[in-house]
Amino acid sequence: MKLDSKIPEGPLETKWQNHKANIRLVNPANKRNIDVIVVGTGLAGSSAAASLAEMGYNVKAFCFQDSPRRAHSIAAQGGINAAKNYQNDGDSVYRLFYDTIKGGDYRSREANVYRLAEVSANIIDQAVAQGVPFAREYGGTLDNRSFGGVQVSRTFYAKGQTGQQLLLGAYSALSRQISKGKVKMYNRHEMLDVVLVDGKARGIIARNLVTGEIQRHGAHAVVIASGGYGNVFFLSTNAMGSNGSAAWKAHKKGALFANPCFTQIHPTCIPVSGDHQSKLTLMSESLRNDGRIWVPKDRKDAEAIRAGKLKPTDLPEEKRDYYLERRYPSFGNLVPRDVASRAAKERCDEGYGVNQTGEAVYLDFAAAIERYGKTEANVKGIDNPSAAKIKELGTAVVEAKYGNLFAMYEKIVDDNPYETPMMIYPAVHYTMGGIWVDYNLMTTVPGMFALGEANFSDHGANRLGASALMQGLADGYFVIPYTIGEYLADEIRTGAIDTNHAAFEEAEKEVRGTIDKLMNAKGDSSVDHYHKRLGNIMWNKCGMARNAQGLQEAIKEIRELREEFWQNVRIPGGANEMNPELDKAMRVADFMELGELMCKDALEREESCGGHFREEFQTEEGEALRRDEDYAFVSSWKYTGDAGNAELVKEELVFENVELKTRSYK
Amino acid sequence: MDLKLKIWRQANQNTKGELKDYAIKNVSADSSFLEMMDQLNEELITKGEEPVVFDHDCREGICGMCSLHINGEPHGPQNATTTCQLHMRKFKDGDTIYIEPWRSRAFPVIKDLSVDRNAFDRIIEAGGYVSVNTSGNTLDANAMPVPKADADEAFNSATCIGCGACVAACPNASAMLFVSAKVSQLSLLPQGKVEAKDRVLNMVNQMDLEGFGNCSNVGACAEECPKEISLENIARMNREYLGASLASSK
Numbered sequence: 001m002k003l004d005s006k007i008p009e010g011p012l013e014t015k016w017q018n019h020k021a022n023i024r025l026v027n028p029a030n031k032r033n034i035d036v037i038v039v040g041t042g043l044a045g046s047s048a049a050a051s052l053a054e055m056g057y058n059v060k061a062f063c064f065q066d067s068p069r070r071a072h073s074i075a076a077q078g079g080i081n082a083a084k085n086y087q088n089d090g091d092s093v094y095r096l097f098y099d100t101i102k103g104g105d106y107r108s109r110e111a112n113v114y115r116l117a118e119v120s121a122n123i124i125d126q127a128v129a130q131g132v133p134f135a136r137e138y139g140g141t142l143d144n145r146s147f148g149g150v151q152v153s154r155t156f157y158a159k160g161q162t163g164q165q166l167l168l169g170a171y172s173a174l175s176r177q178i179s180k181g182k183v184k185m186y187n188r189h190e191m192l193d194v195v196l197v198d199g200k201a202r203g204i205i206a207r208n209l210v211t212g213e214i215q216r217h218g219a220h221a222v223v224i225a226s227g228g229y230g231n232v233f234f235l236s237t238n239a240m241g242s243n244g245s246a247a248w249k250a251h252k253k254g255a256l257f258a259n260p261c262f263t264q265i266h267p268t269c270i271p272v273s274g275d276h277q278s279k280l281t282l283m284s285e286s287l288r289n290d291g292r293i294w295v296p297k298d299r300k301d302a303e304a305i306r307a308g309k310l311k312p313t314d315l316p317e318e319k320r321d322y323y324l325e326r327r328y329p330s331f332g333n334l335v336p337r338d339v340a341s342r343a344a345k346e347r348c349d350e351g352y353g354v355n356q357t358g359e360a361v362y363l364d365f366a367a368a369i370e371r372y373g374k375t376e377a378n379v380k381g382i383d384n385p386s387a388a389k390i391k392e393l394g395t396a397v398v399e400a401k402y403g404n405l406f407a408m409y410e411k412i413v414d415d416n417p418y419e420t421p422m423m424i425y426p427a428v429h430y431t432m433g434g435i436w437v438d439y440n441l442m443t444t445v446p447g448m449f450a451l452g453e454a455n456f457s458d459h460g461a462n463r464l465g466a467s468a469l470m471q472g473l474a475d476g477y478f479v480i481p482y483t484i485g486e487y488l489a490d491e492i493r494t495g496a497i498d499t500n501h502a503a504f505e506e507a508e509k510e511v512r513g514t515i516d517k518l519m520n521a522k523g524d525s526s527v528d529h530y531h532k533r534l535g536n537i538m539w540n541k542c543g544m545a546r547n548a549q550g551l552q553e554a555i556k557e558i559r560e561l562r563e564e565f566w567q568n569v570r571i572p573g574g575a576n577e578m579n580p581e582l583d584k585a586m587r588v589a590d591f592m593e594l595g596e597l598m599c600k601d602a603l604e605r606e607e608s609c610g611g612h613f614r615e616e617f618q619t620e621e622g623e624a625l626r627r628d629e630d631y632a633f634v635s636s637w638k639y640t641g642d643a644g645n646a647e648l649v650k651e652e653l654v655f656e657n658v659e660l661k662t663r664s665y666k
Numbered sequence: 667m668d669l670k671l672k673i674w675r676q677a678n679q680n681t682k683g684e685l686k687d688y689a690i691k692n693v694s695a696d697s698s699f700l701e702m703m704d705q706l707n708e709e710l711i712t713k714g715e716e717p718v719v720f721d722h723d724c725r726e727g728i729c730g731m732c733s734l735h736i737n738g739e740p741h742g743p744q745n746a747t748t749t750c751q752l753h754m755r756k757f758k759d760g761d762t763i764y765i766e767p768w769r770s771r772a773f774p775v776i777k778d779l780s781v782d783r784n785a786f787d788r789i790i791e792a793g794g795y796v797s798v799n800t801s802g803n804t805l806d807a808n809a810m811p812v813p814k815a816d817a818d819e820a821f822n823s824a825t826c827i828g829c830g831a832c833v834a835a836c837p838n839a840s841a842m843l844f845v846s847a848k849v850s851q852l853s854l855l856p857q858g859k860v861e862a863k864d865r866v867l868n869m870v871n872q873m874d875l876e877g878f879g880n881c882s883n884v885g886a887c888a889e890e891c892p893k894e895i896s897l898e899n900i901a902r903m904n905r906e907y908l909g910a911s912l913a914s915s916k
């Protein structure tokens with residue numbers, strides 16, 4: 001099999017404009033006869049569904065929550081990037097493109113990333129027009145902040161709730177189309193399979209999560225915008241329901257799955273507190289703008305802190321190791337996520353961790369509070385302010401910037417982060433891997449598209465902060481509405497899709513078979529029991545650091561666990577009613593296969609790049625060792641009936657505009 | 667800690683529900699309220715009983731999916747906190763905790779503690795948006811400066827998570843706080859002003875159609891709101907509504 005990424009000819013700067021100008025159009029009368037299914041209503045799905053409906057297509061949208069407004073995108077905190085150069089700090093489309101390629105450790109496609117940077121500015125305009133209340137300066141213009149891995153301020157934000165505000169904007173656009181009857185919304189519905197007729201995506205099988213009813217839905221194209229699969233690790237910053245099933249089902253029906261092992265471990269999350277833990281909470285990366293990360297210089301001090309005999313605030317400056325500032329003087333606390341996470345793990349593995357489990361480092365705001373306090377005192381014309389006054393003024397500034405995050409921290413940890421440093425540790429956060437798509441965002445199955453975190457494009461081996469929101473909305477508002485026409489132009493004579501076709505029959509039968517099998521296992525252990533065990537294997541052997549032996553073991557263990565799961569899982573209740581245990585079981589069953597493919601992919605990629613760190617491939621200083629001659633390609637996996645026997649198809653990455661360099665943040 | 671739980675169990679919308687007693691042991695003070703519920707469900711599953719159904723997703727206090735009346739209070743005892751962010755350290759060993767669903771005609775129970783809040787979606791569909799298509803040619807975002815105070819105020823209103831606690835808290839089951847938060851956000855911004863009159867009329871009309879009660883200025887909504895949406899929103903909406911009604915009756 002050969003992959004055709006369909007990258008348009010011509011110079012990087014004009015590819016998208018030229019392509020857009022030449023994409024075939026579907027005239028308005030024909031659009032009325034074309035149905036599109038959108039699975040997912042996060043930023044990518046809502047924006048796509050709304051835009052496609054505005055253009056005249058008939059859209060059916062699906063989400064498993066009780067409302068489209070609750071998609072996991074709502075939880076994004078820090079912000080969204082855009083090359084607006086409002087700060088006049090030298091930002092440009094090219095710089096955003098370059099930062100993204102470099103940040104992704106040279107494992108993404110130039111043309112896609114350039115387009116992303118190009119449309120980024122439109123996203124901000126669109127969101128503001130919808131009434132998204134971004135943070136503003138006193139002059140009334142939009143404010144920006146900076147994020148890890150870059151040296152300009154291009155991140156737009158709405159306090160620590162940027163995802164919420166952007167999603168509510170997209171949700172309002174979607175609601176407007178629902179009210180016009182152009183979108184039919186299916187809340188509390190889960191897609192369980194894609195249906196292919198003559199090799200083309202022609203619909204889905206869905207389950208009504210309230211009644212258990214199995215439904216067939218036909219359409220001329222199916223757009224998967226179902227988010228990422230970080231929950232394969234059980235513990236992650238994703239919402240509880242986030243899952244990989246829609247993407248996995250698409251994969252099993254023929255869509256190649258790209259770079260599954262590229263997962264992002266976010267450096268600033270609240271550490272695990274005990275066995276009861278059901279999820280992990282992110283403390284936005286924006287905090288690294290003002291927080292300084294450290295552990296004690298001396299192991300003995302770390303031990304004393306762990307034993308509760310020493311307080312971090314009692315440790316003098318000279319006894320603290322600001323290890324990011326030490327190792328990476330030019331980027332300091334703002335190194336990209338993968339680098340920051342590994343550095344934290346390295347210190348904790350060496351015995352410098354600062355909480356009871358030994359897996360936590362400090363994120364300290366004392367210096368920022370003092371700095372802001374002094375500035376405020378100056379602004380207010382206070383001469384010789386007392387230390388207490390400075391602290392008071394500085395605390396107010398920090399509160400205005402991060403108040404909601406600090407409050408969230410205090411609720412969870414029961415510690416006041418204005419008084420004592422926060423404790424943080426890396427956690428699974430985002431998946432760069434996903435369904436392989438071409439430049440038009442079409443998968444290897446004709447008529448099936450993938451958007452947002454569900455696809456693999458744009459972020460390579462590591463995503464920069466504030467770029468997922470940008471990508472989701474770029475895909476949904478500004479790419480798919482055009483590129484889908486290229487495919488649908490050939491569908492104007494197809495007519496309504498017949499859901500009585502044998503292919504629907506068969507897909508439905510298969511779904512019912514899976515449900516019966518799960519319900520009838522009647523074993524001893526809960527779904528969560530298996531999910532936690534899977535998560536443990538993944539975190540220990542396919543997490544922040546990986547090696548061949550561990551990955552081989554993981555594959556074996558996952559296969560055994562999967563076997564046991566199908567024999568021994570226990571799902572109470574019935575299949576024809578609301579049954580969250582059954583919903584979870586279906587998702588975990590897919591994670592059990594996807595997890596194996598992730599390990600296989602990690603094993604095959606004998607280099608370290610971005611979020612993928614293979615212990616065998618590192619420099620003497622412990623930095624990642626990329627191997628461009630052998631691995632500058634996208635690993636795309638073809639399903640062959642068993643996740644373990646997937647076939648590797650390579651998409652070679654061609655870099656015509658940037659020079660491949662060792663990523664250095666020193 | 668060890669706790670006694672009294673939990674509302676209801677098989678579906680058409681059956682009558684009742685409070686059932688459960689006992690749970692060894693709950694960590696550091697676990698969240700929903701993690702305590704997970705622990706209970708794990709025990710129920712092991713015993714071969716049906717776990718308790720409740721809604722939740724983000725567990726970060728932002729998606730608005732979680733609900734629960736805890737000891738008679740929507741989202742429980744802690745101020746400005748959703749159920750998913752409430753931690754067990756707020757309870758004491760030996761406590762008895764009552765756990766019930768939102769109670770409102772407009773929010774029918776689906777199963778156990780899960781209710782149907784789609785009425786909120788329909789209110790937004792009635793006008794909770796700015797009518798602007800996606801084109802790529804919209805006005806530059808900085809072309810229209812917005813005073814910081816207005817932007818901040820609009821943001822505060824926009825932080826509503828659509829959880830429905832305001833309705834659950836209100837003796838009249840009024841949805842005024844929820845509706846007014848959206849009306850306020852959009853009417854405070856120049857982008858939303860153009861349609862402000864129709865918006866408020868249509869949204870209020872839909873609110874009434876959904877069977878939410880009238881507002882009699884009790885203020886329980888704002889007290890229980892996990893996002894501290896203020897009563898000023900209601901006052902603003904009332905002004906907007908009055909202005910719009912006068913204009914439309916002219």
Ligand SMILES: Cc1cc2nc3c(=O)[nH]c(=O)nc-3n(C[C@H](O)[C@H](O)[C@H](O)COP(=O)(O)OP(=O)(O)OC[C@H]3O[C@@H](n4cnc5c(N)ncnc54)[C@H](O)[C@@H]3O)c2cc1C
Binds near residue numbers: 227430
């Ligand atoms: C805590 C947190 C903070 C973040 N902060 C930032 C940030 O500051 N900046 C940034 O750029 N990025 C951030 N991210 C990443 C970003 O939020 C996500 O990558 C992005 O929102 C994903 O959007 P999406 O539309 O692809 O998917 P999602 O928002 O995850 O939406 C998925 C949708 O698919 C639906 N769905 C899934 N499976 C099915 C199925 N089988 N059937 C039917 N429907 C289904 C769901 O109901 C949902 O509607 C953050 C992520 C987390 C976890």
Ligand code: SF4
Binds near residue numbers: 828829893
């Ligand atoms: S106003 Fe408050 S209580 Fe009501 S829905 Fe919004 S966040 Fe929930």
Ligand code: FES
Binds near residue numbers: 721730731750
């Ligand atoms: S689960 Fe999302 S707000 Fe509580």
